[in-house]
Amino acid sequence: MTAQLIDGNALSKQIRADVARRAAALGARGVTPGLAVILVGDNPASQVYVRNKVKACQDNGLHSVLEQYPATLSEADLLARVQALNNDPAIHGILVQLPLPAHIDAHKVIETISPLKDVDGFHVASAGALMVGQPGFKPCTPYGCMKMLESIGCNPKGKHAVVIGRSNIVGKPMAMLLLQASATVTICHSATPDLAHHTRQADIVVAAVGKRNVLTADMVKPGAVVIDVGMNRNDEGKLCGDVDFDGVSKVASAITPVPGGVGPMTITMLLVNTLEAAERAAQA
Numbered sequence: 001m002t003a004q005l006i007d008g009n010a011l012s013k014q015i016r017a018d019v020a021r022r023a024a025a026l027g028a029r030g031v032t033p034g035l036a037v038i039l040v041g042d043n044p045a046s047q048v049y050v051r052n053k054v055k056a057c058q059d060n061g062l063h064s065v066l067e068q069y070p071a072t073l074s075e076a077d078l079l080a081r082v083q084a085l086n087n088d089p090a091i092h093g094i095l096v097q098l099p100l101p102a103h104i105d106a107h108k109v110i111e112t113i114s115p116l117k118d119v120d121g122f123h124v125a126s127a128g129a130l131m132v133g134q135p136g137f138k139p140c141t142p143y144g145c146m147k148m149l150e151s152i153g154c155n156p157k158g159k160h161a162v163v164i165g166r167s168n169i170v171g172k173p174m175a176m177l178l179l180q181a182s183a184t185v186t187i188c189h190s191a192t193p194d195l196a197h198h199t200r201q202a203d204i205v206v207a208a209v210g211k212r213n214v215l216t217a218d219m220v221k222p223g224a225v226v227i228d229v230g231m232n233r234n235d236e237g238k239l240c241g242d243v244d245f246d247g248v249s250k251v252a253s254a255i256t257p258v259p260g261g262v263g264p265m266t267i268t269m270l271l272v273n274t275l276e277a278a279e280r281a282a283q284a
């Protein structure tokens with residue numbers, strides 16, 4: 001291992017301390033930042049994630065409400081809950097945990113969340129704002145990745161960044177944030193014929209596919225910075241990313257681990273977005 005480790009837990013600790021300070025300052029003005037998390041169904045992974053989010057709120061002085069519903073909840077009832085939270089002045093951020101049961105149109109649910117409370121940054125208005133450089137919530141995972149680059153003094157300006165993956169939640173907004181930071185951005189995906197051809201030219205690689213060993217040492221330029229957004233299980237059931245960490249960490253100059261990298265930063269940026277939603281509401 002020659003690469004510098006970009007520690008998502010350590011960086012989260014710093015940023016969360018700042019969130020807690022700002023939350024306390026708002027509290028002194030009578031406003032406690034509030035996050036509502038809605039979980040539909042009993043997906044065990046979702047239950048763990050949601051509990052971690054609620055705990056992170058509690059630990060940093062944010063108010064949180066967890067609403068759990070059975071998988072049989074109707075779409076109409078879920079939309080009504082979201083509307084009620086839109087109108088609840090104690091709630092500044094609304095997160096509907098994905099995936100939702102198949103009978104519910106996730107797109108419809110997300111579009112029902114007020115863009116002012118869309119702390120996931122998944123609403124089309126948030127995506128559009130990011131696209132045109134207007135104020136709005138940035139999706140937490142790519143936002144966290146940008147903070148990780150910043151934390152090691154990696155300014156994307158003039159660099160070639162390759163994003164692997166084109167999801168609405170990570171790949172696309174990641175590319176937009178890097179572009180906004182004046183990187184030259186290449187987006188690769190499942191139909192890219194020669195992925196290694198692109199990644200070998202990259203100063204920054206962000207892997208966001210959801211498949212193990214998408215990025216191996218032979219695909220990385222010496223000295224590149226590598227961000228691993230993947231969340232997979234290996235044959236032993238251990239959590240691992242999209243990047244062959246052992247190989248790539250011998251070539252890269254800096255790399256994020258899984259676990260302890262992008263995951264905790266995603267939750268941290270959710271707290272940041274919720275705090276900012278509350279600060280804006282307090283100003284209005």
Ligand SMILES: Nc1nc(=O)c2c([nH]1)NC[C@@H]1CN(c3ccc(C(=O)N[C@@H](CCC(=O)O)C(=O)O)cc3)C=[N+]21
Binds near residue numbers: 095097099239267
């Ligand atoms: N509306 C919505 N917003 C989300 O942000 C959202 C979602 N739905 N659905 C599911 C995914 C997944 N996700 C994670 C966040 C943190 C960790 C995390 O903290 N991971 C730890 C390890 C956790 C473990 O050990 O399992 C780590 O990487 O160190 C993981 C996954 C947010 N998601």
